[in-house]
Amino acid sequence: MTMLVLKPGMQASVQDLGRHGHRRLGVCPGGALDALALTLANRLVGNADGAAGLEIAMGGCELRFETDTRIALTGDGFGATLDGTPVWPCWSMPVAAGQTLRLAGANPAGAGKAGLRSWLAVAGGIDVPPVLGSRSTDLKAGFGGHEGRALRKGDRLPLGAAALDAAQLARRPFGLRGPAWDDAAPHADDGAIALRVLPGPEFEQFTAASQALLWRERWRITPQSNRMGSRLAGAELQRARNIDMLSSGVIPGTIQVPPSGQPIILMGDAQTTGGYPRIGVVIRADLWKLAQAPLDGRLRLVQVDMAAALAAWAGQQRYLAQVAQGLAAAGWPRAA
Amino acid sequence: MSLPRLHPLGDAALLCELPAPATLAQQQQIWALGAEVQQWPGVGEVLPGMNNLTLTFDPTVTGIDALMQRVSEAWPALSVAAVEGRTVEIPVAYGGEHGPDLADVAAHTRLTPAEVVRRHSEAEYVVYLLGFLPGFAFMGGLPPELATPRRAEPRFAVPARSVGIGGEQTGIYPLVSPGGWRLIGRTPLELFDPKAESPTLLRPGDRVRFVVESVQT
Numbered sequence: 014m015t016m017l018v019l020k021p022g023m024q025a026s027v028q029d030l031g032r033h034g035h036r037r038l039g040v041c042p043g044g045a046l047d048a049l050a051l052t053l054a055n056r057l058v059g060n061a062d063g064a065a066g067l068e069i070a071m072g073g074c075e076l077r078f079e080t081d082t083r084i085a086l087t088g089d090g091f092g093a094t095l096d097g098t099p100v101w102p103c104w105s106m107p108v109a110a111g112q113t114l115r116l117a118g119a120n121p122a123g124a125g126k127a128g129l130r131s132w133l134a135v136a137g138g139i140d141v142p143p144v145l146g147s148r149s150t151d152l153k154a155g156f157g158g159h160e161g162r163a164l165r166k167g168d169r170l171p172l173g174a175a176a177l178d179a180a181q182l183a184r185r186p187f188g189l190r191g192p193a194w195d196d197a198a199p200h201a202d203d204g205a206i207a208l209r210v211l212p213g214p215e216f217e218q219f220t221a222a223s224q225a226l227l228w229r230e231r232w233r234i235t236p237q238s239n240r241m242g243s244r245l246a247g248a249e250l251q252r253a254r255n256i257d258m259l260s261s262g263v264i265p266g267t268i269q270v271p272p273s274g275q276p277i278i279l280m281g282d283a284q285t286t287g288g289y290p291r292i293g294v295v296i297r298a299d300l301w302k303l304a305q306a307p308l309d310g311r312l313r314l315v316q317v318d319m320a321a322a323l324a325a326w327a328g329q330q331r332y333l334a335q336v337a338q339g340l341a342a343a344g345w346p347r348a349a
Numbered sequence: 350m351s352l353p354r355l356h357p358l359g360d361a362a363l364l365c366e367l368p369a370p371a372t373l374a375q376q377q378q379i380w381a382l383g384a385e386v387q388q389w390p391g392v393g394e395v396l397p398g399m400n401n402l403t404l405t406f407d408p409t410v411t412g413i414d415a416l417m418q419r420v421s422e423a424w425p426a427l428s429v430a431a432v433e434g435r436t437v438e439i440p441v442a443y444g445g446e447h448g449p450d451l452a453d454v455a456a457h458t459r460l461t462p463a464e465v466v467r468r469h470s471e472a473e474y475v476v477y478l479l480g481f482l483p484g485f486a487f488m489g490g491l492p493p494e495l496a497t498p499r500r501a502e503p504r505f506a507v508p509a510r511s512v513g514i515g516g517e518q519t520g521i522y523p524l525v526s527p528g529g530w531r532l533i534g535r536t537p538l539e540l541f542d543p544k545a546e547s548p549t550l551l552r553p554g555d556r557v558r559f560v561v562e563s564v565q566t
Contacts, residue, residue, distance in 0.1 A: 036396045037383075038541075038549050039479040039523075144543045154483045154524055156543040214356040214364050259371055260480055260487055262396040262403025264362050286398055286480030286487075294359035322360035323408055 015079045016135060018168040022073030022116065027139050027158035027170070028132075029065040032147035036285045042265065043149045043157075043281045045132055046240060046304035049192055050087035052333065054134035056340055057085035057105035057189065059176040061348040064138030065148035067164075069131045073118035076133075078108045082172065083136040083182045087191070088305060089128030091116040102131075104188035119307075128305040136175035136182060152240060153282055176348035187343075192301075192332060205231045205311035208278075208299045211322055213268060213291035215258075223250040227292060232276070232312045240282040242269075243303060245312065249274035252290060263287040266295035266303075268314075278303060298325035350378055352424055353401070355417045362405045363416055371400035373489060376477050380553060381427040382420070389419065397478045397553055399487055434475070434554030439521070439536050441470070441512050445565030447535035450500075452566075454514060454531050457497045462566040468492050469533065474519065474557040484523035484541030484549040488557060491519045503529035510536050512559065523549075534559075 031044025045051035072091030093100040150158025232245040267279045269289040353365040383395040391410030396403045444451040455462040474490035496517045513530030523540035
């Protein structure tokens, strides 16, 4: 019950829903940057939501299955094929031992234009040993996942016992309607992806002009972005006074503004504390959009209030509940 | 002690922040707040910062307004004496290849390298928080005369277990990491072991003494 890495692509790592409860030790939560995508993929193959899968950045990945199993891919599909047969995102597919899954590399012509990352779930999950309660790879600290690092050619990943029986594993493919809420669509006029943001603890320290620019600018996601954070380029944000900050907690979604004036939106692998002013925080319900946003893509930051942030989160939970009901009604099991 | 400033950090976290400067008395109150809020329903993680505390919560269990109200009410009644640290001795090989910036610190502080080592190792430090990297301890108690600005160009890879001075702080890099602190020595101790029952050598509230193992000047 293994899976062989023939090509890892730009960066592929084992991730689950994150390592929680250890921030006070300086340990970041990490985990799949699009938790929703990994959750959907896991449900499609009968796994518990927290089972470990692969996060694949920018495609270019090839995997050989060494056992009969079942897979689901979410996020950008990067033109995935299983021995030449198309694998669509948000579909559940049977796989026979010896078959190879190929994701095309990111290229301007098509694959990868819609997103940056894919998440792959395999029935039974990737069975690496949990460290501090999680199977996620902490790439910065070098532990968890598979040997604490991104995958390399020739790595062989152990798979856990599937919750599906042989007949269910072999069942013909079926799919889900993906999470395509209206607010997730790029802006019709300028193609920018909207992220909803609550003003951060230091918002008031910025000049009125910079506060207005935060919402008005169309921010470009620079290639210096990774699992720690998305670095944005655009207008220069300035504080009214330069007050030295003491180390203070940061969470995924926090928008920090270093002295360059160019904001950084922190992601799951970011450090747990920071010393730069926090002009805003992306709401939890929109973090998945940032995880998928392609490099060089444009973002616009939209100010919302707490009620809107909570309503957006509740809407996402309703969608997940509908998915669970639909799968259960179709007789699809799910590991506890 | 004045009430902390309370501000949401996104839709599921709350920042509680005391006015500067950071003092041990304020930090002890922060730790006490951390111990208290952890007992509350809906509160997830508690992360002390320097002079501040961030907590995560589940908004379906407790609302932000109710949480702020509760922090305000609990603050004056906190039992600060409940926080107790241990004393941890950290052996350090100062200078030479282990502490390539010892001479820079000596030049900046107008002390001899031996004197920098003596003062650094005679002070008592308190761990205010762990953050930045797993097991990285931010400590208070650096003798003010040893304060040295960070390097203009941060190193790409600071060796693991390096002891450094950054501004008015001292600390130890648990892992290889980029960093701009002045490196004055290295300890053989493991600061972070994710597989250990207690993964970090140091914990907030611990008192730290650096013990001179060797000096190369």
